[in-house]
Every structure is written in structure tokens, then in C-alpha cells.
Amino acid sequence: MPEMDCTEAFKRLDDFLDRQLTSEEMEAVKLHLQKCQCCAEEFQFEESLIRSLRSKLAHIDLPCDLLQKMKNALDQL
Amino acid sequence: MADRDEFENLIEMVAGTAYRVAWNLTKNSDDAVDLVQDATIQAYKGFDSFVKGTNFKAWFLKILTNRYLKLRARKSAELSSLDEVGDVFLYQQAKRSGLLGNPDDPARIVMDGLELNEVRAALNRLPEEFRLTAVMYFLNDFSYEQIADVLEVPVGTVRSRLHRGRKLLQRALWDVAVERGIVVGGANA
Numbered sequence: 001m002p003e004m005d006c007t008e009a010f011k012r013l014d015d016f017l018d019r020q021l022t023s024e025e026m027e028a029v030k031l032h033l034q035k036c037q038c039c040a041e042e043f044q045f046e047e048s049l050i051r052s053l054r055s056k057l058a059h060i061d062l063p064c065d066l067l068q069k070m071k072n073a074l075d076q077l
Numbered sequence: 078m079a080d081r082d083e084f085e086n087l088i089e090m091v092a093g094t095a096y097r098v099a100w101n102l103t104k105n106s107d108d109a110v111d112l113v114q115d116a117t118i119q120a121y122k123g124f125d126s127f128v129k130g131t132n133f134k135a136w137f138l139k140i141l142t143n144r145y146l147k148l149r150a151r152k153s154a155e156l157s158s159l160d161e162v163g164d165v166f167l168y169q170q171a172k173r174s175g176l177l178g179n180p181d182d183p184a185r186i187v188m189d190g191l192e193l194n195e196v197r198a199a200l201n202r203l204p205e206e207f208r209l210t211a212v213m214y215f216l217n218d219f220s221y222e223q224i225a226d227v228l229e230v231p232v233g234t235v236r237s238r239l240h241r242g243r244k245l246l247q248r249a250l251w252d253v254a255v256e257r258g259i260v261v262g263g264a265n266a
């Protein structure tokens with residue numbers, strides 16, 4: 001695979017973060033990020049955003065009687 | 078009738094995720110509990126069609142999502158102001174407001190300033206199809222294929238909705254952060 005430029009790397013940002021690229025493409029993007037501080041910063045920002053969103057949304061408190069309510073629902077049948 | 082003990086063991090493992098997904102789809106916790114209960118009944122009724130050894134969580138969430146789409150009164154309002162969004166919107170905005178000069182992680186500065194309800198408010202601003210995809214993506218470690226299965230759309234649709242949904246979400250998060258005074262707005266991409 002030929003060396004990737006910023007535009008090419010950027011086009012693959014989402015797929016790179018979700019590991020949807022071929023391993024060859026993953027490597028090519030990684031290589032570009034090692035060389036290009038500019039893209040590396042953008043990619044890092046995006047990655048961190050996804051991570052913080054995930055961890056924030058994982059902290060939704062559950063009602064303590066949730067499971068009981070689910071089981072109770074079955075008794076209506 | 079299906080084996081109730083076996084079913085109850087399985088729902089114990091998915092209850093948390095199911096509620097969190099429901100909480101993001103509906104607008105409040107009462108509706109979320111109702112939706113989870115409704116999905117539980119539907120899942121139990123259809124438990125014979127669950128293939129043992131496959132992903133119960135994905136199977137259950139598929140039922141839950143379908144029930145939500147069926148029961149929901151009307152589509153959430155779509156904001157036309159979200160139509161034009163550039164790439165890496167939040168990053169560009171953070172850069173403009175000088176957040177990137179900060180030694181700390183700028184994405185976290187924006188995110189740490191936002192309460193859970195504000196993140197949900199931002200998610201709720203997304204047009205429905207993007208919101209559903211984003212909820213499945215951020216609340217689960219599902220692959221594109223699994224999300225496609227749950228939402229019953231092609232994988233390519235998941236990919237494009239997710240990519241676009243992320244941009245829209247960045248825009249919505251930024252708007253909420255500006256509204257709440259967490260960052261100073263002004264410049265618009």
C-alpha cells in the first residue's frame with residue numbers, strides 16, 4: 001500500500017476508530033499518524049470523545065427493582 | 078411455554094443494558110421501565126425462536142427496539158440546524174476556543190463539563206435513525222454487523238449513519254456545552 005497522505009488518512013478516521021479497516025489499511029493509517037502530528041491530534045480527539053461518551057452513558061443508574069419488574073411482567077401472561 | 082427459569086437467567090444478564098438503551102430511546106425512566114417490561118413479555122412469548130448459543134443481548138435489544146418503534150407516538154423532531162456539519166466539528170470548535178492549547182485532553186474537558194442528562198439532550202437532538210444507531214453503538218460493544226442485525230438494516234447503512242451521526246452528535250454536544258456555559262461559543266463552522 002502506497003504511503004497515505006492526510007486526506008486519505010482522514011477519510012478513514014471513523015473506520016479506523018471502529019477497527020473496520022483491513023489490517024493493511026490499519027497499518028497505513030497508523031504509520032501516517034506516527035509521522036503527522038496534525039492528524040494524530042485529530043484522531044486522538046475523536047477517540048477520546050467516543051471513550052468519554054461510552055463511559056458517561058454506562059453510568060446511567062438502574063432502578064433497584066428493575067429485574068423484579070421484568071419478572072413481574074411475565075406474571076401478567 | 079418456554080422455560081421460565083432459563084429465560085430469567087438470561088434477562089438478568091441483559092437487564093442493565095436493556096434499561097440503558099431504553100432510557101436513551103424514551104424520554105424518561107418510567108417509560109424506559111415500561112419499555113423494558115414490554116420487551117420482556119414479547120421476548121418471553123417469542124423465546125422459542127431464540128437460537129441457543131447466539132447473542133441473547135442482541136436478540137433482546139432487537140425486540141426492544143422494534144417495540145419502541147411500534148409504540149412510540151411520533152418521531153422526534155428533527156432539527157434542520159443540524160444539517161450542515163463539517164468534519165471533526167467538535168475538534169475544530171475546541172481548537173477555536175483555545176481548548177487544544179490545554180495540556181489536558183480537550184475532548185474530556187467538554188465531556189466532563191456535561192452532565193449525563195445534557196449528553197442525552199444532545200443525543201435527543203439527532204434525527205431518529207441516527208439516534209438509534211448511536212445509542213446501539215455507544216451503549217454496547219456491538220460490531221457494525223451486530224448493530225445492523227438489531228436494527229434490521231444493511232451494514233453499509235449502519236456505517237454511514239454512524240459516521241454522520243457522530244458528526245451531528247458533536248455539533249449537538251457543542252451546542253449544549255455552549256448553552257450551559259461550559260465553553261464559550263461564537264464561531265460557527
Ligand SMILES: [Zn+2]
Nearest residue numbers: 005006036039
Ligand atoms: Zn496528516
